[in-house]
Amino acid sequence: MRRRISPEGRINIGNDARGEPLAGKVSISGSVHGILISPYQLGDEARPDCKVTVWESGQRLVLPLQFRQKAGLIAGDTVDVLFREDGGILLVKATNICALCGEQTEDMLEMPNGRLVCPRCRRILCADEP
Numbered sequence: 001m002r003r004r005i006s007p008e009g010r011i012n013i014g015n016d017a018r019g020e021p022l023a024g025k026v027s028i029s030g031s032v033h034g035i036l037i038s039p040y041q042l043g044d045e046a047r048p049d050c051k052v053t054v055w056e057s058g059q060r061l062v063l064p065l066q067f068r069q070k071a072g073l074i075a076g077d078t079v080d081v082l083f084r085e086d087g088g089i090l091l092v093k094a095t096n097i098c099a100l101c102g103e104q105t106e107d108m109l110e111m112p113n114g115r116l117v118c119p120r121c122r123r124i125l126c127a128d129e130p
């Protein structure tokens with residue numbers, strides 16, 4: 001499944017998708033591969049490489065800026081949500097999708113910074129102002 005990182009750096013993953021292991025406290029860590037949300041383990045507070053937190057309103061989680069930067073993720077990016085056998089969730093930057101709408105289509109235009117833009121968004125952007 002895919003999710004978008006909100007402008008405030010949050011991710012929204014429903015209770016049903018997360019399941020029991022991630023219902024309460026979680027530990028977030030980041031690497032160049034992505035952001036890992038793991039079930040909380042005793043002592044995680046003391047680890048410098050992770051942050052212990054809880055879901056807001058049961059569904060939303062703030063992804064700390066330091067881990068987003070490590071994973072090369074910015075607000076508005078779309079991530080693939082991968083469910084691990086240990087109950088954790090790995091957020092990996094989705095590839096080959098439109099940087100504006102998050103869709104994956106044929107005939108994507110690659111921008112100088114490597115981001116892709118789909119034909120539909122190009123048409124919207126290039127349409128004459130009313």
Ligand SMILES: [Zn+2]
Pocket residue numbers: 098099100101102103117118119120121122
């Ligand atoms: Zn698009």
